Amino acid sequence: MDPCGENALKLNCDLGESYGAWQMGNDEAVMPLIDMANVACGFHASDPNIMVRTVQLAARHGVEIGAHPAYFDLYGxxxxxxxxxxxxxxxxxxxxxxxxxxICRAHGQRIAYVKPHGALNNDMMQDPAILEAVMRAVHGYDPDLPLMIPVTRFHDSHRAVAREIGVPLLLEAFADRAYDNDGQLVSRKLEGAVHHDQTRIVDQARSFAERGGVFSVEQQWLDLPADSLCVHGDNPESLAAVKAIREALGQAA
Known part of the structure; x- marks a missing residue:
């Protein structure tokens, strides 16, 4: 994959996760560096005012807006x-x-895709019935609206189910997460599940962009073709990593 060409990985980030007086993330600094914003919709984070401000910020920077639905679990x-x-x-x-x-329509924008959040995202990748339910929900809302799911070793079968249902699929990889031999994300409960070293994060981003995959924690090569790379910029260190990824992929803002 040419990181500078038409098929370059788009960078996506979870944003709009503040709530009332509680500020989370660094949306103002991150938004100019990404291509796709996964906007919380009020069930795990955010509120109407935050959603409006996040949509306005994304529109100002020409960033695609994605819905980031979750289980109704603000506390967790x-x-x-x-x-x-x-x-x-x-x-x-x-x-x-x-x-x-x-909110998007009121600001002359449209939702470009749907990316489930947190436990809903994890559950659908472990349970085919939940994944099918999510696919049918997205298709039922808008048959042309893509669903973003994590890319795993079983991406061909996921694509087959998506084609049968009729929902466009976007495959997502992570620059800062470790993978097991099935191409699933290693549980956050386990040591080493999240990468913190900027060099390692950038190297993993380049591996996805240039080689279409990554090595698992057991050093098994995984072919994981991705359309988008999830990045995080909620602290100074992670924001610096996003900037480094953008530069490394030849897409410097």
Whole structure:
């Protein structure tokens, strides 16, 4: 993959995660450095005012806006699994995507994709029934709206299910997370699951961009073709890493 060409990896980041008087993240500094903003929709973080400000900020910098729906879990930041039926998953996604889409439309923007957050994202990658429910929810809202999911060793089967349902799929990789031999993210509960060294993070970003994959924690090579690379910029160190990734991929802002 040519990091400077048409198929260059787009950088995405989870933003709009403040809530009322509580400030989270560094949205003003991160937004100019990314291509896609995953905007919290009120279930794990954010509120209407934060959503409006985040949409305005994304529009100002020409950044694609993605809905970032989650389980209804403000207390746990959407990182706790909550059992849902398929109908309940449809409802929670429609509710959140519709709210952000309304704010986007009021500002002359449109939602460009949907990326589930936290435990919902993890659960759908472990349970095919949940993944199918999420795919059908996104397709039911808008058949042309892409769904972003983590790329794993089973990406071909995920693409096959998406084609059957009729939902466009975007595959996402992570620059700062370790992978197991199945191409799944190593649990945050385990040591070494999150990379903190900037050089290692940039090297992993380049591996995805230039080689279409990465080595697992057990040093097994994984072919993981990705459309977008998730980055984090919620502290000075991670913000510096985002800038370094942008420069390394030949997309300096």
């Amino acid at each position: 930041f959407g990182r706790r699994s909550i059992p849902h039926t398929a109908d309940e998953i449809h409802a929670l996604i429609w509710y959140q995507v519709g709210a952000l889409d309304g």
